[in-house]
Amino acid sequence: MKTSVVIVCAGNSTRMGGVNKILLPLGDRKVIGVTMQAFQACESVAEIIIxxxxNDIPAIKAEAEAAGITKLADCAVGGATRQESVINGIKKISKETGLVAVHDGARPLVKPEHIEKVIKDASVFGGATLGVPVKxxxxxxxxxxxxxxxxxxxxxxTQTPQIFKRNLYFEGIDFALEHGLDFTDDCQLVEAIGGKVAMTVGDYTNIKITTPEDIDIAEVLLRQR
Structure with missing residues (x-):
């Protein structure tokens, strides 16, 4: 089943002091480059939408080329909310897509094997998200x-990616738009229409870069791989 990945990185980075976190250096690449490489390495992923x-799109396209990303199909401009941004990306996916994956651009350390696990669970249950038990x-x-x-x-x-069968996810979007709902989590779209979402256990290294110290932590975790 063809999987399209929508990587969302349209935030204002207010907790990073206005610095665009996805374009910060991480290892030999930028944050968004490392994120894209994780999905590039997945056999089940057919295309990536950013x-x-x-004003960040030219730099992202340049990073994709430098990082050897061949699955980048298109870019979309973010909306006023996360949900609007995701919908803008969804409009760009291929008509042949069977599974839709949504991922935070600021989670560069997600592992390809964990992405594949979520894809497998979503194909069985209709929806799945990566996550870890609270400590x-x-x-x-x-x-x-x-x-x-x-x-x-x-x-x-709850982490990302969050992955859903196309028809189920589109039904969730329609429900949210019809009722004026705006969710910050894609699972909520499917939960709102009574859909099942599996929790696929990943690991604690799949951090989201939100504050300045997170980039230092990500550097350490990346070096340990």
Whole structure:
């Protein structure tokens, strides 16, 4: 089943002090280059669509060429919200696509073997996301006071990619648009229409680069591979 990957990197990088994190150096490449290389290495991935700020697209295309990315099919300009950005990318995917994968451009350390695992689970269940069990005890808080302690065994940190069968995901998008809903997580689109989403366990190195110290951590993790 053909898989199209939409890599979203259209944010404002406010927690990076305005510095565009996807164009920061990481190892021998830029962050977005390392991210694209992970999907380039997956046999199940047929094409990559990048969603970014318009003025970043030339630099991303140049990085793709320098990184040897042959699966980059197109680029789209981001919207006002993450959901809008993803939809702009979805409009660019091939008509032959059977599975749609959405990934954060700022998660460059995702492993190809984990991507393939999520693709396999999505093809079985209809949807799947990469994630890991939480390590800490989680509390729910209201007004500064603890109200509950959910059992840790049932809590997972959700990562990306999040992958869905095309028709199921499109149904979720239609539902969200019809009801004026704007989700920050693609699984929510499918959950909202009662679809099943499998949790595919990955590992804790699939970090999202959000703050300046994250790029230093990513450098260390990359060197350890």
């Amino acid at each position: 969603v970014a700020r318009e 800490d005890t989680i509390k729910t808080v209201d007004g500064g006071l603890i109200t509950d302690t959910p059992p840790r065994s049932s809590l997972y940190i």
